[in-house]
Amino acid sequence: MSFINYSSREINCKIVYYGPGLCGKTTNLQYVYKKTNPDQKGKLISLATETERTLFFDFLPLALGDIKGFKVRFHLYTVPGQVFYAASRKLILKGVDGVVFVADSQIERMEANIESLEDLRINLAEQGYDLDKLPYTIQHNKRDLPNVAPVESMNKLLNPRNVPWFEGVAVTGPGVFETLKNVAKQVLIELKKHY
Amino acid sequence: MSGSDLIMYEEEFSKIDEELQKLYIQTNAKVVFLVDKNGQLIASAGETREIDTTSLASLTAGNIAATGGIARLLGEKEFTILFHEGENDNIHISLIGQRVILVVIFDKRSSLGLVRLRVKKSSEALVTIFNEITNKSEKEKGSDSLDESPFAEISDEDIDNLFK
Ligand SMILES: Nc1nc2c(ncn2[C@@H]2O[C@H](COP(=O)(O)OP(=O)(O)OP(=O)(O)O)[C@@H](O)[C@H]2O)c(=O)[nH]1
Ligand SMILES: [Mg+2]
Numbered sequence: 155m156s157f158i159n160y161s162s163r164e165i166n167c168k169i170v171y172y173g174p175g176l177c178g179k180t181t182n183l184q185y186v187y188k189k190t191n192p193d194q195k196g197k198l199i200s201l202a203t204e205t206e207r208t209l210f211f212d213f214l215p216l217a218l219g220d221i222k223g224f225k226v227r228f229h230l231y232t233v234p235g236q237v238f239y240a241a242s243r244k245l246i247l248k249g250v251d252g253v254v255f256v257a258d259s260q261i262e263r264m265e266a267n268i269e270s271l272e273d274l275r276i277n278l279a280e281q282g283y284d285l286d287k288l289p290y291t292i293q294h295n296k297r298d299l300p301n302v303a304p305v306e307s308m309n310k311l312l313n314p315r316n317v318p319w320f321e322g323v324a325v326t327g328p329g330v331f332e333t334l335k336n337v338a339k340q341v342l343i344e345l346k347k348h349y
Numbered sequence: 350m351s352g353s354d355l356i357m358y359e360e361e362f363s364k365i366d367e368e369l370q371k372l373y374i375q376t377n378a379k380v381v382f383l384v385d386k387n388g389q390l391i392a393s394a395g396e397t398r399e400i401d402t403t404s405l406a407s408l409t410a411g412n413i414a415a416t417g418g419i420a421r422l423l424g425e426k427e428f429t430i431l432f433h434e435g436e437n438d439n440i441h442i443s444l445i446g447q448r449v450i451l452v453v454i455f456d457k458r459s460s461l462g463l464v465r466l467r468v469k470k471s472s473e474a475l476v477t478i479f480n481e482i483t484n485k486s487e488k489e490k491g492s493d494s495l496d497e498s499p500f501a502e503i504s505d506e507d508i509d510n511l512f513k
Pocket of ligand 1: 173174175176177178179180181182206207208209232233234235236295296297298299322323324325326
């Protein structure tokens, strides 16, 4: 649910990074934070456990610039990927405008990817959203590791609709901004359709 | 998807602003602000300069969402008021009309009783304003009267420029 304020001339959109535990959602936000100009970002807020696993969410507000005199803001959130945080994941999806699914490319994590994707679909449906109708981008992350599955087979498994997808190495940056830009663009195009 | 988008127009925004200013003065608070349930700041009044209102908005919404989750587990509808007491500052959070969150931060220049009382009054006024907003955006959506829409002529170039 975007928030369009004609008075202060602002548009706020919510983008949620979803995916299994340890796939690199928080790392994506940390990289975006690190590489964004100070005047374009707010604080990166991480509600995490002592071992740096996301407990509730990470939050990063970005103010990238103007469109037709409106200040465009993206609020990036990550969900906690660990299975037992299901209730929290649901809460964070409320009001989402666009979804990034971060998949872990390691072969042994394919089952976890599939499970998380199903969880995403179900949780969205519970809030009245259809994943097939939302702005949606996939990132195959951790491509730097030796034990990764080929992207073709990952797409077959996780991306049957062939939505936009990118290879990523969130720790060092490749694919991070490509993914964000892509989903942000879809969100704005969606807004254009409706208003 | 955009069925629940919140669109704020000049007229209603200034009414909200006025209401918050009033509440700020009447409660002798430090800051008063209004957040939507998804964590986006709608308006604020008071000494906002020293406060990271964007982060505060997101965390407040998270707080309401989490306690809302707890409420449902217990079979409660929702906890409509949260109050946190600190050494110097206190924070009073209340859910208004199931849609927006009103936050009052105050210190010993004010009191919980006063804040409670005034928040209750303001809530009623705010509910009315938000109902007006809902009616208005539904009407506008049906017609083509949104000639002011910033999106109508949005181009790929505009979007690309954001990410330069
Ligand atoms: N080699 C490698 N490691 C990565 C990559 N992305 C993230 N990691 C590492 O994977 C671990 C988990 O990353 P996080 O970003 O915390 O994972 P998460 O998805 O937020 O996990 P949860 O919060 O539990 O859901 C960290 O040690 C990261 O440094 C990558 O592209 N390559
Ligand atoms: Mg995390």
